[in-house]
Amino acid sequence: MAMMPKRVKYRKSQRGVMKGNASRKNYVAFGEYGLQTLEGSWISGKHIEAGRVAATHYLHREGKVYVRIFPYKPVSAKPLETRMGKGKGEPAFWVARVRAGTVMFEVGGVTEDVAKQALVRVAHKMPVKCRFVKRRH
Amino acid sequence: MDKTLLLKAEVREQKGSKSAAKIRKQGLIPAIVYGHKKDSVSISLLEHDLVEGLKRGTKVVNIQLGENKETAIIKDVQYDYLGKDILHVDLMRVDVSEKVKVSVRLELKGTAKGAEDGGIIESQVSQIEVECMVTDIPSSIPVSVKELGVGDSLHSRDIKLPEGVKLVSDPDQLIAACNVVQEVKTTEELETEAPTAPEVITERKPKEGEEAEAGEEKKE
Numbered sequence: 001m002a003m004m005p006k007r008v009k010y011r012k013s014q015r016g017v018m019k020g021n022a023s024r025k026n027y028v029a030f031g032e033y034g035l036q037t038l039e040g041s042w043i044s045g046k047h048i049e050a051g052r053v054a055a056t057h058y059l060h061r062e063g064k065v066y067v068r069i070f071p072y073k074p075v076s077a078k079p080l081e082t083r084m085g086k087g088k089g090e091p092a093f094w095v096a097r098v099r100a101g102t103v104m105f106e107v108g109g110v111t112e113d114v115a116k117q118a119l120v121r122v123a124h125k126m127p128v129k130c131r132f133v134k135r136r137h
Numbered sequence: 138m139d140k141t142l143l144l145k146a147e148v149r150e151q152k153g154s155k156s157a158a159k160i161r162k163q164g165l166i167p168a169i170v171y172g173h174k175k176d177s178v179s180i181s182l183l184e185h186d187l188v189e190g191l192k193r194g195t196k197v198v199n200i201q202l203g204e205n206k207e208t209a210i211i212k213d214v215q216y217d218y219l220g221k222d223i224l225h226v227d228l229m230r231v232d233v234s235e236k237v238k239v240s241v242r243l244e245l246k247g248t249a250k251g252a253e254d255g256g257i258i259e260s261q262v263s264q265i266e267v268e269c270m271v272t273d274i275p276s277s278i279p280v281s282v283k284e285l286g287v288g289d290s291l292h293s294r295d296i297k298l299p300e301g302v303k304l305v306s307d308p309d310q311l312i313a314a315c316n317v318v319q320e321v322k323t324t325e326e327l328e329t330e331a332p333t334a335p336e337v338i339t340e341r342k343p344k345e346g347e348e349a350e351a352g353e354e355k356k357e
Binding site: 004005006007008009010011021022023026027032036038053056061062063064065091100101108109131133135136137 | 194216218219220242255257258259260263264277318320321323334335336337338339340
């Protein structure tokens with residue numbers, strides 16, 4: 001299984017509604033450069049892990065990658081060829097809820113060009129449109 | 138210190154988000170000037186001039202309001218959700234001869250000693266608060282990290298401040314540290330470590346008696 005919480009209060013959750021834009025986590029806080037989403041979406045644990053691997057692989061142990069989102073929300077699904085009804089399906093995967101403007105990944109300790117290249121590779125793994133951002137002073 | 142920036146301003150008659158949005162469409166930025174026990178004035182500034190000033194690290198601005206000229210420091214800048222466009226600026230009136238508390242950007246200079254041993258510099262804070270005369274506000278404070286080996290850290294008290302600038306932030310505040318990057322776990326390692334399902338806090342656990350009963354029922 002990919003990323004998921006260790007303990008949860010409830011096993012299943014309702015889908016919920018995501019309105020508006022990010023009002024927190026919308027600036028580079030830890031590294032020097034970041035990857036900001038331009039759309040609101042669910043980012044699955046697999047996407048996050050793929051992004052993390054892509055960035056660390058490109059950086060060759062130089063610099064540091066910060067992952068600022070975590071999949072806290074369970075998404076349930078019904079097995080294949082099952083008739084409707086008989087209650088809600090079992091949790092199939094976990095997602096992070098991101099709103100437009102959220103900085104998802106950050107990189108520090110490398111030059112701007114290297115950070116950009118690393119984060120472009122991460123952006124290709126993401127299911128949303130992203131942009132490269134710098135820390136605001 | 139940078140030259141003070143002269144910004145031409147106009148008084149804003151209308152207030153509220155709709156009129157502010159109209160102003161922004163015209164290439165202006167809504168702002169407010171307050172302080173020195175005078176009435177606060179809502180104004181609009183030219184976006185281009187302000188953005189250029191901010192890029193250069195300007196802290197003090199001269200505002201030309203009709204025939205009046207006021208000196209102010211940029212107290213707060215509000216950005217949109219993407220951190221791209223400026224929405225509003227707070228300007229606080231100051232006297233050139235008074236001392237003010239401002240946050241100044243830190244510039245980490247040099248390559249750390251520990252970089253040779255595989256360490257990287259992790260900056261914890263990008264700004265510190267200082268007290269100085271309005272005319273002495275530095276646009277940034279250079280901080281050398283050359284002497285940092287692996288495991289060393291740099292605190293606010295270690296920063297060499299320019300003359301006439303006093304530290305206001307906590308002297309023990311961590312500025313930067315040189316640490317070795319921990320070996321990143323591979324996806325396979327993470328998968329083997331991670332449980333297949335999380336522990337559910339509210340899940341009802343069967344009592345001992347119930348467990349035995351359930352077992353007997355199954356046998357029957």
